Amino acid sequence: MRVLVLGGDGYLGWPTALHLSDRGHELAVLDNLARRGYDRELGVQSLVPIEDLETRVAAWQELSGQVITPYLGDLLDADFVHRVLAEFRPEAIVHFAEQRAAPYSMIDRAHAVYTQQNNVIGTLNLMYAVAETNPDVHIVKLGTMGEYGTPNIDIEEGWLEVTHNGRTDRMLYPKKPGSFYHLSKVHDSHNLEFGCRIWGLRVTDLNQGVVYGQQTEQTVQDPRLATRFDYDAVFGTVLNRFVIQAVLGEPLTVYGSGGQTRGFLDIRDTVECIRLAVENPAEQGEFRVFNQMTESYSVSRLAELVAAAFPGPVQVDHLENPRVEQAEHYYNVKHTGLVELGLQPHLLSDTLIESMFDIVALNKDRVDPSALLPTVRWKLKP
Amino acid sequence: MRVLVLGGDGYLGWPTALHLSDRGHELAVLDNLARRGYDRELGVQSLVPIEDLETRVAAWQELSGQVITPYLGDLLDADFVHRVLAEFRPEAIVHFAEQRAAPYSMIDRAHAVYTQQNNVIGTLNLMYAVAETNPDVHIVKLGTMGEYGTPNIDIEEGWLEVTHNGRTDRMLYPKKPGSFYHLSKVHDSHNLEFGCRIWGLRVTDLNQGVVYGQQTEQTVQDPRLATRFDYDAVFGTVLNRFVIQAVLGEPLTVYGSGGQTRGFLDIRDTVECIRLAVENPAEQGEFRVFNQMTESYSVSRLAELVAAAFPGPVQVDHLENPRVEQAEHYYNVKHTGLVELGLQPHLLSDTLIESMFDIVALNKDRVDPSALLPTVRWKLKP
Numbered sequence: 001m002r003v004l005v006l007g008g009d010g011y012l013g014w015p016t017a018l019h020l021s022d023r024g025h026e027l028a029v030l031d032n033l034a035r036r037g038y039d040r041e042l043g044v045q046s047l048v049p050i051e052d053l054e055t056r057v058a059a060w061q062e063l064s065g066q067v068i069t070p071y072l073g074d075l076l077d078a079d080f081v082h083r084v085l086a087e088f089r090p091e092a093i094v095h096f097a098e099q100r101a102a103p104y105s106m107i108d109r110a111h112a113v114y115t116q117q118n119n120v121i122g123t124l125n126l127m128y129a130v131a132e133t134n135p136d137v138h139i140v141k142l143g144t145m146g147e148y149g150t151p152n153i154d155i156e157e158g159w160l161e162v163t164h165n166g167r168t169d170r171m172l173y174p175k176k177p178g179s180f181y182h183l184s185k186v187h188d189s190h191n192l193e194f195g196c197r198i199w200g201l202r203v204t205d206l207n208q209g210v211v212y213g214q215q216t217e218q219t220v221q222d223p224r225l226a227t228r229f230d231y232d233a234v235f236g237t238v239l240n241r242f243v244i245q246a247v248l249g250e251p252l253t254v255y256g257s258g259g260q261t262r263g264f265l266d267i268r269d270t271v272e273c274i275r276l277a278v279e280n281p282a283e284q285g286e287f288r289v290f291n292q293m294t295e296s297y298s299v300s301r302l303a304e305l306v307a308a309a310f311p312g313p314v315q316v317d318h319l320e321n322p323r324v325e326q327a328e329h330y331y332n333v334k335h336t337g338l339v340e341l342g343l344q345p346h347l348l349s350d351t352l353i354e355s356m357f358d359i360v361a362l363n364k365d366r367v368d369p370s371a372l373l374p375t376v377r378w379k380l381k382p
Numbered sequence: 383m384r385v386l387v388l389g390g391d392g393y394l395g396w397p398t399a400l401h402l403s404d405r406g407h408e409l410a411v412l413d414n415l416a417r418r419g420y421d422r423e424l425g426v427q428s429l430v431p432i433e434d435l436e437t438r439v440a441a442w443q444e445l446s447g448q449v450i451t452p453y454l455g456d457l458l459d460a461d462f463v464h465r466v467l468a469e470f471r472p473e474a475i476v477h478f479a480e481q482r483a484a485p486y487s488m489i490d491r492a493h494a495v496y497t498q499q500n501n502v503i504g505t506l507n508l509m510y511a512v513a514e515t516n517p518d519v520h521i522v523k524l525g526t527m528g529e530y531g532t533p534n535i536d537i538e539e540g541w542l543e544v545t546h547n548g549r550t551d552r553m554l555y556p557k558k559p560g561s562f563y564h565l566s567k568v569h570d571s572h573n574l575e576f577g578c579r580i581w582g583l584r585v586t587d588l589n590q591g592v593v594y595g596q597q598t599e600q601t602v603q604d605p606r607l608a609t610r611f612d613y614d615a616v617f618g619t620v621l622n623r624f625v626i627q628a629v630l631g632e633p634l635t636v637y638g639s640g641g642q643t644r645g646f647l648d649i650r651d652t653v654e655c656i657r658l659a660v661e662n663p664a665e666q667g668e669f670r671v672f673n674q675m676t677e678s679y680s681v682s683r684l685a686e687l688v689a690a691a692f693p694g695p696v697q698v699d700h701l702e703n704p705r706v707e708q709a710e711h712y713y714n715v716k717h718t719g720l721v722e723l724g725l726q727p728h729l730l731s732d733t734l735i736e737s738m739f740d741i742v743a744l745n746k747d748r749v750d751p752s753a754l755l756p757t758v759r760w761k762l763k764p
Contacts, residue, residue: 164535
């Protein structure tokens with residue numbers, strides 16, 4: 001299949017493009033390189049050195065013989081999006097091209113506005129480009145488990161059968177997200193569901209959990225294929241950050257009690273989930289939702305796992321939670337859709353954590369320890 | 383109370399400002415005059431002539447002795463919003479300042495993007511300005527009954543008690559809106575609910591039905607106080623349009639079967655609902671939702687009512703529905719919140735329709751009949 005990966009230069013977009021190319025699909029990636037710009041803005045960098053997109057694509061062609069066509073440009077440029085779709089004529093579009101850090105969206109008003117404008121308008125432009133050029137193209141959109149928040153009922157896959165006053169309807173699952181970033185994904189989901197209803201779009205919305213890990217079957221083949229590995233308090237996800245803190249001898253920074261429970265998955269499962277979604281498209285007019293996660297852990301349990309796996313002393317610090325979120329809550333997520341398509345999860349094990357220790361040890365001189373501590377607070381300063 | 387009305391030059395914003403001023407509140411209005419710009423863009427005009435904002439404000443001062451302070455500017459200009467809040471120091475802000483026509487948002491990609499960007503980012507800027515200057519200010523936000531769509535269960539006021547697999551939670555009512563405009567209001571609602579949770583904002587979200595009528599107790603006092611009356615297929619709401627079509631001897635344009643049922647209210651109830659919301663603020667941190675409507679009618683029933691009330695022959699035409707919506711559906715809406723605060727509804731009666739006939743008859747030479755027919759279609763051209 002011809003697959004276009006939007007945000008194909010990012011942490012997950014790039015390994016996804018490699019994985020799909022390796023599995024015989026014809027790939028193009030589109031990126032505006034915004035993620036590299038956030039590094040410059042925040043004065044941080046990926047723990048693992050990464051090559052520029054041209055070098056990555058050339059290295060993959062050298063190793064595999066497969067071409068990945070790069071398009072540099074912005075989803076906010078509607079004409080550009082139209083041109084790329086007309087030229088590459090994808091059968092599926094995987095959409096990672098959004099600002100994806102909750103803390104980044106909460107820095108201040110300008111960052112909140114940037115995040116919602118960039119994500120929501122970019123996706124609107126994509127929807128129109130697909131509807132106007134070929135509504136049959138399958139849009140595989142990255143959402144987030146954070147759209148749901150932490151409801152006191154089981155989390156279903158996007159839709160909920162509601163019975164109320166003796167009547168029943170199948171409704172979009174009610175959302176209660178925890179940042180302006182997570183809200184932008186909720187807005188996208190609503191816009192996309194409408195696109196399915198009025199234009200017959202085919203959409204798969206992947207509500208992804210927190211991803212950990214940095215290596216896939218493809219990225220390990222050559223250092224030039226490495227994907228980024230973020231450890232800073234803005235873009236670094238929690239397990240990656242804990243592993244890095246352990247290796248550096250820094251305390252693991254648990255926010256609040258650590259009772260917050262979230263869904264997680266291995267980066268190798270991310271790329272496989274997307275392959276499964278792409279190869280098994282949604283029906284015409286179907287807004288299909290999968291919860292893309294394999295296991296739930298509380299933050300304090302993750303800290304315990306990292307401490308137990310690390311071969312040295314590990315200190316766990318409970319910081320005042322910079323976010324506003326429930327410390328203790330019910331969390332039970334249905335995530336069978338992707339398993340039914342064939343996903344065989346890599347569950348979190350000491351082996352994985354240990355391989356992450358090695359990656360960090362190799363690159364520990366690149367770490368700026370001050371970037372590990374949270375500076376963005378959900379509450380405004382008085 | 384000191385009340386700032388955003389969009390205070392519009393169809394409902396202006397009568398709301400007058401009503402609140404008349405009831406002894408200290409008023410300011412903020413407007414970017416975008417609504418007058420849409421007229422120029424679409425080549426249409428209000429059926430009833432309206433004065434510019436300066437003249438309106440001066441006329442009201444002449445008649446009532448009350449001052450309404452006008453601020454000309456845009457919610458997208460965050461610094462401007464901050465300045466106005468710092469200067470006027472409102473206790474309540476009534477927020478009408480959004481692009482409010484579903485067909486306008488469906489003209490094409492650019493209009494969809496404009497609508498969502500204008501509405502969502504304007505409201506984000508407002509939220510930050512309130513949170514940063516005085517989080518105690520009560521935001522009274524105009525939503526729409528169209529956020530809910532037409533679910534097969536009773537429509538509650540914004541929140542729904544959900545029982546699922548033996549567990550229960552109070553959740554935001556699931557939304558299924560029918561245009562990019564209606565979606566923008568759903569996005570606003572989610573953003574605002576988050577603002578209540580993290581910053582303790584006080585928000586009342588008024589999911590308003592379709593408003594009919596053009597005169598209030600205040601606007602009838604002088605022609606210079608008149609508010610706009612839209613009859614065109616883009617901005618004209620259905621009952622207003624039917625009345626105008628009857629007087630002109632044009633067929634009433636029912637879209638599809640006319641089985642679509644919606645909530646309606648009299649413009650005099652709109653201004654009163656807003657007074658009640660303003661004078662009875664939401665609690666700190668409360669996201670309070672009222673369904674601001676008084677009666678439900680199907681579109682074909684409205685056509686029958688107009689035909690029965692009009693003293694001449696009336697033809698009803700069923701056009702192919704330019705929208706994508708359910709033709710026949712369940713519709714049962716709870717709307718007791720505002721009644722509990724004291725609302726005494728003006729129910730739709732022949733008297734009201736007849737007074738509208740008179741307004742139209744006085745201004746019928748201003749009508750462009752070609753503007754009555756729908757040109758915006760939800761489905762894209764093949």
